[in-house]
Amino acid sequence: xxxxxxxxxxxxxxxxxxxxxxxxxxxxxxxxxxxxxxxxxxxxxxxxxxxxxxxxxxxxxxxxxxxxxxxxxxxxxxxxxxxxxxxxxxxxxxxxxxxxxxxxxxxxxxxxxxxxxxxxxxxxxxxxxxxxxxxxxxxxxxxxxxxxxxxxxxxxxxxxxxxxxxxxxxxxxxxxxxxxxxxxxxxxxxxxxxxxxxxxxxxxxxxxxxxxxxxxxxxxxxxxxxxxxxxxxxxxxxxxxxxxxxxxxxxxxxxxxxxxxxxxxxxxxxxxxxxxxxxxxxxxxxxxxxxxxxxxxxxxxxxxxxxxxxxxxxxxxxxxxxxxxxxxxxxxxxxxxxxxxxxxxxxxxxxxxxxxxxxxxxxxxxxxxxxxxxxxxxxxxxxxxxxxxxxxxxxxxxxxxxxxxxxxxxxxxxxxxxxxxxxxxxxxxxxxxxxxxxxxxxxxxxxxxxxxxxxxxxxxxxxxxxxxxxxxxxxxxxxxxxxxxxxxxxxxxxxxxxxxxxxxxxxxxxxxxxxxxxxxxxxxxxxxxxxxxxxxxxxxxxxxxxxxxxxxxxxxxxxxxxxxxxxxxxxxxxxxxxxxxxxxxxxxxxxxxxxxxxxxxxxxxxxxxxxxxxxxxxxxxxxxxxxxxxxxxxxxxxxxxxxxxx
Numbered sequence: 001x002x003x004x005x006x007x008x009x010x011x012x013x014x015x016x017x018x019x020x021x022x023x024x025x026x027x028x029x030x031x032x033x034x035x036x037x038x039x040x041x042x043x044x045x046x047x048x049x050x051x052x053x054x055x056x057x058x059x060x061x062x063x064x065x066x067x068x069x070x071x072x073x074x075x076x077x078x079x080x081x082x083x084x085x086x087x088x089x090x091x092x093x094x095x096x097x098x099x100x101x102x103x104x105x106x107x108x109x110x111x112x113x114x115x116x117x118x119x120x121x122x123x124x125x126x127x128x129x130x131x132x133x134x135x136x137x138x139x140x141x142x143x144x145x146x147x148x149x150x151x152x153x154x155x156x157x158x159x160x161x162x163x164x165x166x167x168x169x170x171x172x173x174x175x176x177x178x179x180x181x182x183x184x185x186x187x188x189x190x191x192x193x194x195x196x197x198x199x200x201x202x203x204x205x206x207x208x209x210x211x212x213x214x215x216x217x218x219x220x221x222x223x224x225x226x227x228x229x230x231x232x233x234x235x236x237x238x239x240x241x242x243x244x245x246x247x248x249x250x251x252x253x254x255x256x257x258x259x260x261x262x263x264x265x266x267x268x269x270x271x272x273x274x275x276x277x278x279x280x281x282x283x284x285x286x287x288x289x290x291x292x293x294x295x296x297x298x299x300x301x302x303x304x305x306x307x308x309x310x311x312x313x314x315x316x317x318x319x320x321x322x323x324x325x326x327x328x329x330x331x332x333x334x335x336x337x338x339x340x341x342x343x344x345x346x347x348x349x350x351x352x353x354x355x356x357x358x359x360x361x362x363x364x365x366x367x368x369x370x371x372x373x374x375x376x377x378x379x380x381x382x383x384x385x386x387x388x389x390x391x392x393x394x395x396x397x398x399x400x401x402x403x404x405x406x407x408x409x410x411x412x413x414x415x416x417x418x419x420x421x422x423x424x425x426x427x428x429x430x431x432x433x434x435x436x437x438x439x440x441x442x443x444x445x446x447x448x449x450x451x452x453x454x455x456x457x458x459x460x461x462x463x464x465x466x467x468x469x470x471x472x473x474x475x476x477x478x479x480x481x482x483x484x485x486x487x488x489x490x491x492x493x494x495x496x497x498x499x500x501x502x503x504x505x506x507x508x509x510x511x512x513x514x515x516x517x518x519x520x521x522x523x524x525x526x527x528x529x530x531x532x533x534x535x536x537x538x539x540x541x542x543x544x545x546x547x548x549x550x551x552x553x554x555x556x557x558x559x560x561x562x563x564x565x566x567x568x569x570x571x572x573x574x575x576x577x578x579x580x581x582x583x584x585x586x587x588x589x590x591x592x593x594x595x596x597x598x599x600x601x602x603x604x605x606x607x608x609x610x611x612x613x614x615x616x617x618x619x620x621x622x623x624x625x626x627x628x629x630x631x632x633x634x635x636x637x638x639x640x641x642x643x644x645x646x
Contacts, residue, residue, distance in 0.1 A: 019142030026074055027056040029135055030081045033128040035195055037085040038092070043192040051174065052195040056081065058163050065159040068152050069145040075136045082132050088196055090119060098191045098199070175202065182339070189521065209338045209627055212619035213605060219620050220632050227571040227635075267566040268542050270496040272420055272488075273364065274432045275561070277325055278409070280439040281477055281501030284467070286311065286533040288515025291457045296475040299482040300537060308538040308564065310549035312557060313585045317531050318441075318506035322377035325435065325502065327554040329354045329386065331576050335588040335601060336622040347626045348382040353636035355558040356386040356431070358570055361638050364431040365389050367419055371397040371407035372437050388433075392419070403473070404447045406437040409480035417487055426493050439477060441506050443469040460514065466507040481537075488541050495541045498561055500554075501534030526598035528589055538564060553586040568638045572621060579618060582611050591615065 031053045035041040044052070059080070063073040092098055146152045174180070180202045182190050191199045283297070284290070295301070303309070314324040315334040323334050326343040330352070337343055356366050367390045374380045374393035383391045392415070400411040416434055423430060443466040454471040456464060481499060488495045512531065513519050529551075536557060538544075544564065552560070559573040560580075569577075585592035590600040593611065604615045624632055 015142075020144070022142060023070055023074065023139060023144060026078065026135065026139060027060050028053055029131070030060075030078050031056050031195075031197070033131055034081050034085045034197070037082070037122075037124050037128045038088050038196060039124070040192050040195060044195040045193070048194055048198060051170065051201070052198045054166060054170075055197045055201045058166060061159045061163060065156040068155075069143065071140060071143045071145075074139050078132055078136060082128065085128070085196075086125060089122070089125070092188070093120075098188065098196065170201065171204075203340065209336075209623075211628075212336070212616065212623055214616055215620050215623055217632075219617075220624055220635065223575070223617050223621065224571060224632070224635055227574055268494055268540075268544075269566045270494045270540065270542075271427060272430050272432070272493055272495040273359065273561070273565060274416065274420075274434065274495065274497045275328075275558075276434045276436065276497070276499040277321075277328065277502050278436045278439065278477060278499055279321065279502060280441065280470075280505045281474070281499070282504040282534045283311075284471075284504070284507075284515070287504075287512055287530045288517060290460055290515050292471060293455050293457050294453065294475075296454050296471050297478045297535075299478050299485075300535070303485075303537065303539060304546060306540045306542065306544045307546050308544070308549060309547075310536055310552045311533045312500045312536040312554050313529060313551055313587050314501070314503055314532055314534055314554045315588050316503045318503060321435070321502045322379075322382075324554055325377075328500070328558050329356065329433070330625065331555045331559060331572060332622045332626045333553070333555050333586050333588070333618075335586070336619055337626060342377070343626070344378045344382045348378075348385050350385045351387075352382075352385050353570070353572075353625065353631070353633075354386045355562070356388055356433075357636075358562065358573070358638060359429075359431045359567070360387055360389075362429070362567055364429040366431045366433070367392065368433050368435075369396070369412075369416060369419070370394075370435040370437070371400065371412055371415075402449060403438050403476060404450050406440055409436050409438045409477050410483055412436050412438070413480055413484040413487075416484070420493075435502075436477075438480075439470070439473045439505070442466070443473075443505065443507060460511070463514075464508045464511045467511050470505050470507050485539060491541065496561070496565055497539045498536070498557070500536035500557065504531055504534065525589065525600070529585070529587065529592070532587065532589070549584075551585050551592065552580070553584065555586055556580045556584070570636050570638050571634070572625070572636050575617070575621065579614050582614055586618070 031049065032041065034056075035044060035052075056077075060073060060077045063077050064070065067073045067076070088098055146155045180194070180198075182199065182203050194202065315327055316323050320342065322342060322344040326332065326348070327334060331354075332343075332347075334341070334343065337347060341347075360366055366388045368379070368383045368388045369392045370376075370379065372394050374391055379393075380391065394407075397407050397411070397415055400407045400415065402408060402411075412434065416432060419432060420430060450472075452468065452472050454475050455461065455468045456471070460467075484497065488497065509520070516523060516530075533551070536552070538561065549560075556576055556579075559569065559576040562569050562573055563577060579586070581594075583591045583593055590598055591604045591609075591611070592598055599609050599611070603609055604611065605619070606612060609615065621635065624630075625636060
């Protein structure tokens with residue numbers, strides 16, 4: 001006979017069992033809510049859902065091990081995942097790629113620029129929020145708690161062991177057997193196939209960068225010796241330059257007659273060396289042709305005298321400005337750092353050798369300028385570690401003219417000129433590195449302080465308003481650059497101005513597809529470079545051979561500038577100029593030789609590539625420069641008198 005007490009026990013047992021099952025299903029529910037919000041629920045195959053849920057269980061269990069109670073762990077885990085799903089949806093909409101593991105380090109930077117984008121709350125976000133609320137209210141009434149420190153210790157140890165076992169099995173068995181990996185050039189497709197959580201877990205395998213093939217102190221010693229034994233030609237001022245056979249940059253207008261910039265028969269070294277990384281400055285026609293109602297680069301296109309121009313191949317698209325900045329200042333390719341990393345967060349340590357240290361060793365006072373918070377991309381620390389003498393951020397620009405929500409290029413250049421005019425003596429050497437903000441995305445909305453001047457015409461007229469706004473901003477950048485050049489044209493101080501874009505803009509994906517003549521997914525890998533090109537210009541107010549250098553990897557530009565400014569170079573800079581003669585484009589996509597032949601990295605490192613030795617040498621140099629704690633100083637400084645470190 002079933003007594004009342006037994007009935008109560010049975011009911012309690014059933015309730016406990018049902019509650020436990022419901023708690024165990026919470027990670028499953030979180031997965032479905034997550035991918036429902038991101039829009040990937042229909043694209044992730046069922047068999048990929050399982051490892052996604054597995055890693056969500058890891059999060060839930062880890063929080064439970066720490067908290068010891070479900071009333072804290074479950075809401076915390078589910079809310080974290082919901083917030084990440086919102087962020088993922090917005091980021092994909094704004095910049096066209098998902099949030100990567102390293103992006104967490106740039107959260108503050110992202111928040112400072114978020115005000116210029118339009119946020120839309122979708123139906124999926126609302127529905128998921130309601131489900132999230134209902135789930136947590138229900139689970140609140142079926143709590144589970146680990147009581148006593150001994151039991152908590154045992155449960156925590158068991159959970160830790162389980163998580164470790166799952167992680168080991170995942171990376172040692174599942175990843176290689178399934179061939180899981182992130183396609184860095186089709187990231188969206190990978191995340192849509194794998195799911196966000198699984199994709200993030202897979203990306204963990206790229207966090208650690210192993211030393212490259214054949215890396216050793218002996219190899220570095222050999223590279224250094226070869227550079228030191230190179231034959232040098234004496235320039236007019238007694239300064240040494242590599243001979244043409246190794247690294248002497250040719251005059252693009254007359255390949256048979258390599259020249260140094262001359263003024264009255266003597267090489268000129270600029271007193272003012274101004275380098276401007278212009279936010280999102282790009283010539284979109286690298287990806288395909290289109291027409292507009294008016295020219296948007298009339299002044300820059302008109303420059304001929306004392307002007308060197310080309311197409312800079314930068315490592316990023318649509319965002320991640322600091323990685324282009326890093327390549328320019330250091331000469332190190334992002335391709336050889338941990339995949340999809342942010343160099344300014346991890347790889348710029350105190351005493352980092354760069355263009356800054358090379359110029360400081362030659363008497364230049366170095367100033368970094370940026371009309372936005374200095375903490376963005378960790379610039380305060382990075383600039384200090386590189387040795388900049390001063391960093392002028394948004395406080396210096398207080399009251400400056402704005403265009404949309406950012407300081408205009410012209411107002412930025414007015415401040416730059418102010419810094420030049422503040423020199424105690426006109427002959428004092430000054431290096432300015434200026435990062436602009438005018439053209440930062442997003443490109444929507446109307447503004448009282450910004451007038452639309454440029455529109456797409458022909459078949460694209462009226463189809464892409466973001467692109468229209470962006471092109472109008474390019475025209476304003478062109479006008480601002482004209483203002484800057486005209487000012488220094490009238491000064492007696494020898495001045496070199498370098499300007500380049502950090503990346504192409506995040507305008508409509510459909511626009512890029514249209515001008516390319518096919519969907520982005522169908523474009524061959526070797527052609528993807530067209531989305532990573534920005535213009536660069538080197539202009540002087542003194543006589544300098546002009547020409548068009550074509551495509552040039554961003555890692556080379558600072559060495560090219562040093563050479564054209566007739567400045568001394570570290571052995572590393574000489575190596576880069578020598579490599580440029582063989583491989584003018586070194587990029588995360590791969591390497592391109594002078595004939596345009598494409599070598600993806602695995603091939604570039606193999607015997608099938610005629611430039612294998614050069615590539616492997618470069619990999620060794622970059623690893624030592626950016627990743628090895630034991631730097632070989634002699635490779636990265638000028639006038640080294642000591643032999644290479646043992």
